[in-house]
Amino acid sequence: MSVARVALSGEARAYLQCVLAARDGRRCFYCRRNFRARPGRRKTLDHYIPHRIWPGWAVDNLVLACESCNLAKADALPLPLAWLLLATFRRENWELTA
Numbered sequence: 017m018s019v020a021r022v023a024l025s026g027e028a029r030a031y032l033q034c035v036l037a038a039r040d041g042r043r044c045f046y047c048r049r050n051f052r053a054r055p056g057r058r059k060t061l062d063h064y065i066p067h068r069i070w071p072g073w074a075v076d077n078l079v080l081a082c083e084s085c086n087l088a089k090a091d092a093l094p095l096p097l098a099w100l101l102l103a104t105f106r107r108e109n110w111e112l113t114a
């Protein structure tokens with residue numbers, strides 16, 4: 017199943033960037049580099065949990081990321097989330113009971 021990505025207006029994008037900057041600071045969520053120090057560095061809205069799993073534009077699932085971090089992460093699950101899933105994995109839940 018594919019979920020169509022709802023396009024965001026420039027205004028809505030700017031508003032979300034302001035909200036996220038107020039919450040997390042004006043820096044990339046992943047590399048922590050400051051956007052203010054480098055005005056040329058493009059900041060992007062990144063879905064922390066990939067859009068195909070959690071579609072939409074909920075602020076709870078959005079972080080500010082520089083373009084290179086956003087491209088590097090692509091559609092992958094964030095590493096801390098993958099660790100959490102592995103930590104809660106129970107082998108017995110996946111074995112058939114006879």
Ligand SMILES: [Zn+2]
Binds near residue numbers: 048083
């Ligand atoms: Zn970055």
